[in-house]
Amino acid sequence: MGVVFYFILIRPQQKKQKQHQQLLANLKTGDRVVTSGGIHGLIANVKETTFLLKVADNVKIEIDKGAISGVEKQSEAKATVTEAKPTA
Numbered sequence: 001m002g003v004v005f006y007f008i009l010i011r012p013q014q015k016k017q018k019q020h021q022q023l024l025a026n027l028k029t030g031d032r033v034v035t036s037g038g039i040h041g042l043i044a045n046v047k048e049t050t051f052l053l054k055v056a057d058n059v060k061i062e063i064d065k066g067a068i069s070g071v072e073k074q075s076e077a078k079a080t081v082t083e084a085k086p087t088a
Helices: 001-028
Strands: 032-035 040-046 050-056 061-062 068-071
Touching: 001 068, 040 061
Parallel strands: none
Antiparallel strands: 032 040, 032 068, 040 050, 050 061
């Protein structure tokens, strides 16, 4: 019973926590992130325990590192698109 409980509940939670810690460790200035409160912004400065998040022009807020819930994907404009050349 204990083994089943471990594999169903404890192990997945530990993996998720480890992934979140890696995400926070890899964040750098210029990354677009989403906070747990739903605020989208650009990291302007990385400090020891906090981030300075730019949310609008001349608007920066300081948030705790644990408040970051995810990193936004790159926009389609930044992604490189290769076009296929027509063959004759």
